[in-house]
Amino acid sequence: MRLIIYLDKLTSTMDIAHILAEKGYPHGTVIVAEEQTQGRGRFERKWYSPKGGLWFSIILRSKDLLIQSSFLGIIIGVSVLEVLEKFLKDIELNFKWPNDIEYNGKKVAGILIESIYEKELKYIIVGVGINLLVDPNDIKDLKAFSLRDYITTYDKNIVLIEVLEKLETNLNGFPHNWKEIFNFYKNKFPYIGKGVFIRNKNQKAKVIDMTEDGGIVLLTDNKVQKYEWGGVSLEFE
Numbered sequence: 473m474r475l476i477i478y479l480d481k482l483t484s485t486m487d488i489a490h491i492l493a494e495k496g497y498p499h500g501t502v503i504v505a506e507e508q509t510q511g512r513g514r515f516e517r518k519w520y521s522p523k524g525g526l527w528f529s530i531i532l533r534s535k536d537l538l539i540q541s542s543f544l545g546i547i548i549g550v551s552v553l554e555v556l557e558k559f560l561k562d563i564e565l566n567f568k569w570p571n572d573i574e575y576n577g578k579k580v581a582g583i584l585i586e587s588i589y590e591k592e593l594k595y596i597i598v599g600v601g602i603n604l605l606v607d608p609n610d611i612k613d614l615k616a617f618s619l620r621d622y623i624t625t626y627d628k629n630i631v632l633i634e635v636l637e638k639l640e641t642n643l644n645g646f647p648h649n650w651k652e653i654f655n656f657y658k659n660k661f662p663y664i665g666k667g668v669f670i671r672n673k674n675q676k677a678k679v680i681d682m683t684e685d686g687g688i689v690l691l692t693d694n695k696v697q698k699y700e701w702g703g704v705s706l707e708f709e
């Protein structure tokens with residue numbers, strides 16, 4: 473059984489998920505919103521969440537807590553893209569390390585992972601935002617892309633259920649399926665060999681590779697540096 477709570481308009485599904493997790497709601501609880509007024513991305517960046525998007529958060533407890541966020545982030549991204557691909561026509565999406573799915577350099581979906589510790593890891597909230605049926609006009613000022621005109625279903629719920637099922641399968645298959653998941657990600661990461669800009673260091677670099685655990689290897693001033701998943705904010709050229 474899976475508990476899915478549908479809400480019309482709220483601040484952020486992350487906020488509600490944290491409240492419910494603190495109240496003891498079980499592993500796998502999902503909160504979905506039609507619209508968010510204070511959707512957020514990494515580093516408290518604003519995530520614009522108009523009607524038509526698929527905005528949801530999942531409470532993760534139990535054995536999934538053993539998965540590091542690098543593995544988790546990649547597993548979620550792959551689960552989302554595997555499902556989106558089934559419903560897409562005419563376009564191909566790719567990953568933008570660490571947590572985005574994009575088309576033509578424009579963001580289609582983003583993933584946010586917030587882990588709560590109390591001495592040890594207590595629970596994780598995973599947030600997923602997909603510009604699924606958003607009116608392209610509503611996001612024209614962002615570097616964003618809506619799938620509305622490229623998707624073969626207008627039922628957001630079907631996509632949600634399939635993503636949840638795929639995620640469950642992929643999480644249950646971990647770690648045996650890691651190589652397969654990692655290869656799927658890497659095959660859809662077109663930036664190896666390309667230039668990037670490291671935001672917090674104000675520095676240019678080149679992407680050398682990904683590490684086997686979902687990190688990234690960069691070359692800056694003849695120095696090779698490894699960063700764990702999400703450990704650095706990059707602008708891809």
Ligand code: ATP
Binds near residue numbers: 704
């Ligand atoms: P990083 O790669 O470090 O995660 P980022 O630029 O992708 O950096 P995020 O924190 O992942 O930033 O995402 C937030 C950014 O996404 C915002 O700064 C905004 O530009 C953009 N954004 C906000 N709402 C949307 C949306 N609905 N669709 C696509 N992009 C959006």
Ligand code: BTN
Binds near residue numbers: 510
């Ligand atoms: C990012 O690209 O930094 C992640 C964006 C995550 C957006 C989703 S939408 C559902 C959930 N609620 C939020 O406020 N954020 C996440």
